[in-house]
Amino acid sequence: MDYVPVEKYARFGDIGFNAGIILKGLWNTQDHIYDKLESEISSSGKKIVAPPQSHGSNVAILDNSYNDKIKADGVLCGSGDCCLTVKTADCLPLLLADPETRFFGTVHIGWRGLAGGIIENLFLSIKNLDIDFDRLYISLGPSIGDCCFEVGGEVAVLFNDDTVTARNDRYFLNIKGLVKKRLLSLGVLSNNILDVDECTGCNADKYYSYRRDGHARIQMVSFICRK
Numbered sequence: 001m002d003y004v005p006v007e008k009y010a011r012f013g014d015i016g017f018n019a020g021i022i023l024k025g026l027w028n029t030q031d032h033i034y035d036k037l038e039s040e041i042s043s044s045g046k047k048i049v050a051p052p053q054s055h056g057s058n059v060a061i062l063d064n065s066y067n068d069k070i071k072a073d074g075v076l077c078g079s080g081d082c083c084l085t086v087k088t089a090d091c092l093p094l095l096l097a098d099p100e101t102r103f104f105g106t107v108h109i110g111w112r113g114l115a116g117g118i119i120e121n122l123f124l125s126i127k128n129l130d131i132d133f134d135r136l137y138i139s140l141g142p143s144i145g146d147c148c149f150e151v152g153g154e155v156a157v158l159f160n161d162d163t164v165t166a167r168n169d170r171y172f173l174n175i176k177g178l179v180k181k182r183l184l185s186l187g188v189l190s191n192n193i194l195d196v197d198e199c200t201g202c203n204a205d206k207y208y209s210y211r212r213d214g215h216a217r218i219q220m221v222s223f224i225c226r227k
């Protein structure tokens with residue numbers, strides 16, 4: 001009956017994590033998505049954590065109390081047996097894991113969070129945990145590309161020229177390109193970055209797009225947990 005496909009990020013499996021994204025499917029309600037997620041990780045009895053996202057730049061570290069009411073677009077988990085999730089439908093879902101300390105995290109990245117410094121906040125938190133950036137495994141999931149992501153001049157001006165493309169007096173923003181560049185400049189190894197290089201706006205058969213589909217109730221859910 002349900003058709004809710006899951007794409008697994010196999011490289012996280014090599015370092016002891018289960019990670020991937022639940023994609024657009026038939027009969028796809030938010031309940032179906034979380035049911036599917038539970039069945040994906042069912043044998044482990046992990047708590048699924050879905051923090052409220054607000055396009056902000058806060059990064060929180062979850063403790064054993066699993067306080068998932070904290071507002072944060074970035075969440076890191078060290079202790080506790082949880083499955084972190086992030087909902088997206090054009091914004092960029094970033095998943096990360098450290099094979100040594102077994103810390104892992106999710107980040108929801110749109111232009112507001114980027115302009116507010118969510119990447120910088122994330123890496124400050126990681127640095128405070130004494131985790132070396134060159135150890136991190138990171139996935140950049142499907143998000144809207146600069147082929148489709150038109151922004152107004154008031155947004156374009158917040159970013160560097162090489163992140164913004166001007167075409168016929170219109171501005172297009174390359175969020176993933178900017179994130180990737182910042183990750184590399186912080187010391188993340190390019191070999192450790194898995195880039196799902198597909199645009200949500202261009203691939204209607206596979207992905208939801210807020211820009212294309214409007215206020216869809218359904219979003220895609222990326223997830224990561226320890227095996």
Ligand SMILES: [Zn+2]
Pocket residue numbers: 144145146147148149199200201202
């Ligand atoms: Zn596109």
